[in-house]
């Protein structure tokens with residue numbers, strides 16, 4: 656079932672992409688290549704007067720292409736979204752059986768739920784999908800077995816941290832950390848892992864859409880996602896979702912501030 660869910664999500668994303676955005680992207684690339692070729696031939700001929708103009712055209716097209724790839728990150732926006740107050744402890748715990756079946760026998764699963772966890776507000780189905788995607792990646796990173804830990808906590812992101820991350824607003828978040836003891840990633844892979852279609856897996860095994868969907872979901876929920884990983888050290892992916900201060904679940908929460916370390 657999980658494999659089917661994953662496949663159908665990815666196929667849907669691929670279909671939408673090839674329909675529209677890939678075409679636009681290709682047009683922009685054609686423009687960039689054309690400008691660069693013109694620049695090269697003008698430089699060869701010693702006629703450099705127009706070179707600046709072509710460089711500007713190439714830069715403009717490249718910026719548009721970059722904006723397109725950012726729009727790809729919002730893939731999950733295309734699915735109907737239904738944000739509701741969510742108790743992440745309950746959600747993670749309810750996924751235990753599914754997660755065990757997904758990762759197999761060689762990988763142990765540990766779920767650590769924080770006492771007094773705040774409520775968050777997001778689309779619960781998409782949060783499940785995101786956690787499942789992270790578990791599948793963790794499994795793939797631990798071919799010889801290992802441990803998958805899913806941990807919740809309250810997190811207060813201060814303004815200095817938020818300023819450094821640029822994309823996140825300071826404030827109170829519910830954090831879901833997914834940690835594996837797998838291969839880890841190089842800094843280069845970390846910097847590209849959220850990009851749509853970035854994959855290090857063999858053709859046919861990875862589409863490179865899992866993490867871009869996780870990221871799109873987090874951003875769309877007014878939260879964010881961050882990767883901590885080093886080769887040989889395993890990987891932690893932290894999903895931050897905004898605290899929900901509504902009535903639901905309020906009685907079961909108390910403030911338990913965890914100040915994020917400022918890495």
Ligand code: ADP
Pocket residue numbers: 792793796835837838839840844848849853854855856860861862863864865866867889890
């Ligand atoms: P896919 O899993 O299809 O390759 P993703 O977007 O989910 O696509 O991941 C992109 C890449 O990020 C992977 O190919 C892999 O190199 C790296 N990656 C993701 N999660 C992990 C992890 N838990 N451990 C090591 N590498 C990972």
